[in-house]
Amino acid sequence: YDFSIDLRTIGQGYQVRGFAPDGSNELLSRRRLTEYLDLSVSDLGSGAWHGDDGGRNLFTFEASLRFDSDFGGYLLGAPSGAAAIPELRQSEFDILYAVLVGRNIGGRLDFQLGRQIHFDLIDLYAFDGADALFHLTSRFAVEAFSGTEVRGAMPLSSPIYELNGTSAGSRDPATRPDQNAELRPLAGVALVAGETGAPFSARLSYRRMWSDTADRQPGEPDSGVNQELVALTATAAWRSRVYLSGGLRYNLLFAEFDDEQLSLRVRLTPRQWVTLEHDYLAPTFDGDSIWNIFSTGA
Numbered sequence: 001y002d003f004s005i006d007l008r009t010i011g012q013g014y015q016v017r018g019f020a021p022d023g024s025n026e027l028l029s030r031r032r033l034t035e036y037l038d039l040s041v042s043d044l045g046s047g048a049w050h051g052d053d054g055g056r057n058l059f060t061f062e063a064s065l066r067f068d069s070d071f072g073g074y075l076l077g078a079p080s081g082a083a084a085i086p087e088l089r090q091s092e093f094d095i096l097y098a099v100l101v102g103r104n105i106g107g108r109l110d111f112q113l114g115r116q117i118h119f120d121l122i123d124l125y126a127f128d129g130a131d132a133l134f135h136l137t138s139r140f141a142v143e144a145f146s147g148t149e150v151r152g153a154m155p156l157s158s159p160i161y162e163l164n165g166t167s168a169g170s171r172d173p174a175t176r177p178d179q180n181a182e183l184r185p186l187a188g189v190a191l192v193a194g195e196t197g198a199p200f201s202a203r204l205s206y207r208r209m210w211s212d213t214a215d216r217q218p219g220e221p222d223s224g225v226n227q228e229l230v231a232l233t234a235t236a237a238w239r240s241r242v243y244l245s246g247g248l249r250y251n252l253l254f255a256e257f258d259d260e261q262l263s264l265r266v267r268l269t270p271r272q273w274v275t276l277e278h279d280y281l282a283p284t285f286d287g288d289s290i291w292n293i294f295s296t297g298a
Contacts, residue, residue: 001041001042001043001044002041002042002043003039003040003041003042004039004040005037005038005039005040006036006037006038006039007035007036007037007038008035008036008038009033009034009035009036010032010033010034010035010036011032011033011034012030012031012032012033012034013029013030013031013032013072014030015027015028015029015030016028016030016074028072028073028074028077029072029073029074030070030072030074030075031070031071031072032068032069032070032071032072033068033069033070033071034066034067034068034069035066035067035068036064036065036066037064037065037066038063038064038065039061039062039063039064039065040060040061040062040063041060041061041062042058042060043058043060044059044060044061045057045059055104056104056105056106056107057102057104057105057106058102058103058104059100059101059102059103060100060101060103061098061099061100061101062097062098062099062101063095063097063098063099064095064096064097064098065093065094065095065096066093066094066096066158067091067092067093067094068091068092068093068094069091069092070091074088075088093156094156094157094158095115095156095157096115096117096158097114097115097116097117097126098114098115099112099113099114099115099116100112100113100114107135108134108135109132109133109134109135110132110133110135111130111131111132111133112130112131113129113130113131114128115127115128115150116128116129116131117161118131120203120233120247121233121245121246121247121261122231122233122247122248122249122259122261123205123229123231123233123247123249124161125149125161125186125207126149126150126158126161127145127147127148127149127150127186128147128148128150129145129146129147129148129186130145130146130147131143131144131145132144132145133192139193139194139195139198140191140192140193141191141192141193142189142190142191142192143189143190143191143192143205144187144188144189144190145186145187145188145189145190146185146186146187146188147185147186148183148184148185148186149161149162149163149183149184149185149186149209149226150162151184152168153168153180153181163184163209163226163227163285163286163289164285164286164289164291165285165286165288165289165290165291165292166179166180166285166286166288166289167180168180168181175290176214176215178214178215179211179213179214179215179288180288181214182211182212182213182214183211183212184209184210184211184226185209185210185211186207186208186209186210186227187207187208188205188206188207188208189205189206190203190204190205190206191203191204191205199236199237199238200234200235200236200237201234201235202232202233202234202235203231203232203233203234204230204231204232205229205230205231205232206229206230206231207227207228207229207231208225208227208228208229209225209226209227209228210223210224210225210226211223211224211226211288224287224288225253225287226286226287226288227251227253227286227287228251228252228253229249229250229251229252230249230250230252231247231248231249231250231259232247232248232249233245233246233247233248234246234247240267241266241267242264242265242266242267243263243264243265243266244262244263244264244265245261245262245263246261246262246263247259247260247261247262248260248261251284253284253287254284254292256282256284257280257282258281258282258283258284259280259281259282260278260279260280260281261277261278261279261280262277262278262279263275263276263277263278264276264277282295283295
């Protein structure tokens, strides 16, 4: 096997203004030190697995770890006891992703197993689970994935990928703070046409995320939907001169299109381009969030 290790140390120093309930304010110092460790292990397994062309049954392991500390007054002087803010931590260790990847297994299957991140033109989410892509033909494939959303309340987990609109630090009983501790399973399927880098590619996907109802009251359902989406992304290219990419996402939970992206790039000369873009974003949040009530337009 082959492996690579990438280490990065990032230091930050800045100040933010904090406002106290009595109307006074002060400058709070942040002194952040962040360490990243990225590990990649490739060419796992016997060479005999890879076939005569060396392109089959390829296994790799990818992981990224992060340690983050703050030595400034922003955290050292943070409120404590009943006034403590759980989101402010002195130090934190996160596994951003750690995934075993298989490519061209038996000439048909690609898979990912572990903590993984999916991102494209209109979507970004992370989950612990499995993703399998089965190639029906050289240009058409079906995909299925399932797992649980990566959330900051889970051990060794970063909060940056979880749905917006709720807070693990809530202590108001009316907001049902225990709801944020419930696991959020997710599952989805997709149809994939073309390949990355091909003249045309497209992906039509469906994803649903849900959670059990905490502190369930009489007449309430056992579970509720946190997010339910149908998304289409596509790219097309013509003679290395014209590139078109677009994405459209329909939010089934709120019955509206909440993300539209379209970009056209035309090469005029070897060093000059013209780009036209259309962007439409309507704010939608976690299905448990009250902010959905106040978000009325794009």
